[in-house]
Amino acid sequence: MSQIKKINEMNKYDQAELLKYREYIGIQEVAGPLICIENIHNVGYNELVEIRDERGEPRIGQVLEANQSAAVIQVFEGTTGLSLTGTAVRFHGAPLRIPVTQEMLGRIFDGLGRPIDGGPEPLTNEFWDANGESINPTARTYPTTFIQTGISAIDGMNTLVNGQKLPLFSGPGLSHDRLTAQIVRQAKIVGREVSFAIVFAAMGIKHDIAQYFIDNFRDAGVLENVVMFLSLADAPSVERLITPRSALTMAEYLAFHENMQVLVVMTDMTNYCEALREISIARGEIPSRKSYPGYLYSDLASLYERAGMVDNSTGSITQVPILSMPNDDISHPIPDLTGYITEGQIVLDRELFQQGIYPPIALLPSLSRLMKDGIGEGLTRADHAHLASQLFAAYARVKEVRALASVIGEEELSAVDHSYLKFGLAMENKFIAQKETDDRSIYETLDLGWKMLSLLPREELQRITEEEAQQYHHYQNENE
Amino acid sequence: MAIVIGKVTRVLGPVVHAIANAKVQMLEFVEVGTERLIGEVVRLHGNQIIIQVYEDTTGLTPGVEVYGSGMPLSVELGPGLIGTIYDGVQRPLTEIKKVSDQYIHRGIKAPALDRNKKWSFEPVVSPGTIVNSGQIIGTVKETVSITQKILVPPNISGKVISIAPPGEYRIEDKICVIENGQVRRTLSLFQRWPVRQPRPIKNRLSTSQPIITGQRVIDTLFPIAKGGTVAIPGGFGTGKTMVEHQIAKWSDADVVVYIGCGERGNEMTDVLTEFPQLIDPRTGQPLMERTVLIANTSNMPVAAREASIYTGITIAEYFRDMGYHVAVMADSTSRWAEALRELSGRMEEMPAEEGFPAYLPTRLAEFYERAGYFETLNQENGSVTIVGAISPPGGDFSEPVTQHTKRFVRNFLALDRDLANARHYPAISWLDSYSDYVEMVTAWWQEKADPDWAELRQEMLDLLQKEAKLQQVVKLVGADVLPESQRLILEVCTLFKNVFLQQSAYDQIDTYSTVQKQAKMLRIIVSFYRISADVLRHGATLYKVKRTKTFRAIKNMKYEISNDEIDKLDQILANMTQELASLSRPNF
Ligand SMILES: Nc1ncnc2c1ncn2[C@@H]1O[C@H](COP(=O)(O)OP(=O)(O)OP(=O)(O)O)[C@@H](O)[C@H]1O
């Protein structure tokens, strides 16, 4: 049975809506993922449309432009096979809503929220607008609870906080999937028995990657806590536009209605943005950088801003979107605009990856903006902030020393510069690098950080206090 | 607002076309459809009008009616502004929350100023007084730190016929009647003003006072004048918002208007939770008691984002008219420019550079032109300082918004990606930033803080320039081959960067430095350079210089010496001469 019919049955009480429910046969134009229909009435902006081809197969669309007697509609399943005369269009008088219920945990849906795991349609009275609404900033709760991922480069230096939006900036082939799976497996709130509900949105990724995640979740025994919304590489690209929205609607239900801690993984945001560009070009809009639409920022914000906590619920939405940087270029509009919206980013690095370092996290360009309120005494440990800041400063210096060494040769370096080289190598091979099964406690991570700093003489450390140096810094010059 | 002025013909996101069937004014404030979504007329062509709608237009159908108001989009100005958080078109978000919980539903109406709250009013004029536009007729103590002066609105003047006695009034109560010829006007505690029109002033004055932010790199190296214009460009995560927050917190402005324009919801929540708890060092009162917040976050409607900076600046001008010094934080002006671009695109206008409309530079100029140091209509001095963040795509400053803004601001605080990556905050580049206000504020600094301020500052800047050149050499051959005198420059600059320029917003002591502390720290570091250079010439080694107690004391001074322990800084200065001089004694 069609989801649409179902939605409408559920909404019978909404008389006004039913009155608006109208059907027309025949369309005037098909252009890429868009269709244009004329001689219609009372069509609302953004409203949900059901389209049937000649064989009666239903598709779902959304009104992008409403005119007095015409409308432009984007068709999420694509327009392949639609004819001008044989296409039937129904307007629903309401935006796309998806069913939401706790029973959807453990299930798999397509991008529009229709089951694709062979199971029944979820039974619920709750249908929520997939586009969501803006959260009132006065209703937000500022996130401050530390999530331990067990990964030193994250916990120690780019700490994830419950309710944060922290993307992974990756590149083709880098280990983002393994890292994400590890984060999902290991994420915990220290001192609290919380199991995260996981909402997984896949846009345009391959079957084997989706399968990798499913297997991983199963092996970790968390599959029952996962809802998946899959719009894979072979699905029409426009469906990707609604997929993260369906997922986030589900996440909002779980977090704000059911008070659960929700971790949302969205991959790959680059495919999402490309679908958006496709629509924009099909509409003939004035393009902005790299022909992405000028509203890419606002559009991405309408997704990423759906993370966080609100004051009338104890739940939270933590987002870990994954995107691949075209050409590993962080200034490409997709990572760039994402970085401008999210609360930091974890950047993966090809050079580290090629050196066999897992996870290949580039420390310097990575950042967690919510770290400051999630760490310190009572949260992680009092020395955390200074330690992290000092590690950053020293590691930044390593880069300079390496550049110098490549010019004048390592032998010519001063003794202090030599210790920086040693420190840099240790950071990469001992601190950043860890096994996929290695789940380090925050204390292990912090102690390891001090061990790294102990490779440098005290005079070089300007961001730690005297007491911290006394307690944790034990300079080991000769003994390595 | 019940007069139907037209019918919607087309809905394109925030841009709505309609056919007018009554008189419509350009920039008229209108409502659209059964939900009465609010909007503004942005184009007239024959009987066709284009409206930009400030709320989500989902479900809006062609054929619905448009209601006129006969007046332009305006803000309400009066008691109740301070401590309030508004959206881009001055809807009070706390009130909206009471109606629609955590989400901002469409079509919610709530007055910007509380209609029921009573304010205690003190008249300062009596019947018979002749009053002019902008003159004060009475006062309302809004918070402990801010007294609102109730002003005769611009364009009104005449003889006071009646004035309310001291007492408690609601903002709509009639408190004054003014007669001019045949015309009588009744005033209440508040007035309305169209946001796109600057409020009138008497004179533009030149400025000589700095606005003190407590941020050393700004106040000492790139000072901001009261009434000045500042741009802070920087790629994502380089620290624009933190600088804006720091200035909003610690600057010595009387009133701060903070505009979150197309940025994160959590950042506004952060301000909302933190400011009521922070104490303004000047007044001893919570910082919220001098702050007005405008929040039109990135996920809120884009047209209201465009309006938000006008709403903010108009509120700022209103406080300026009372003789206050107001600082406006706009984070980020790029998001505003993008809103302009999006609306322009949907109106199918001809794009200029990178899709921005050709009028982008004009709009930017108009905005920054609303800053300045003024003589108000009431013959007092007041100022509006604008600090605008810029978010250049890819962190590349050659893009249109940065380039055009540069033409209209006189202080440019360029944030540097490498500094941010090394967690050197604030990541304000000492080589790429500039301030045109240095000369204007020199006298002030020399009088208030250090008679040699300009000289010390210049010497430090020269050292930084020299260091940048030396670093080129170091990159090629390493520092070891340089003579000690040049290595001293490297050391002193490192010290200056780590101790003076770098300033942690999260450290209790370091987050804010008084002018006295800044000036002393500057003097200490420059003196350290001068004396060390001298002792090096007389046989001391850099190795020894770096192992002095003085060196260590300088390294720790910012964290260990608080703003009210200036004498400890004097102590460092006193010990320094002695300790360093002892190094040059030939040791046989
Ligand atoms: N003065 C400071 N002291 C300590 N940390 C700082 C300071 N300035 C910036 N930071 C750090 O840098 C991070 C990013 O700063 P901020 O959010 O201000 O960047 P931004 O330039 O506004 O970025 P975006 O354009 O994405 O909004 C902060 O979360 C904080 O961790």
Ligand SMILES: [Mg+2]
């Ligand atoms: Mg910011």
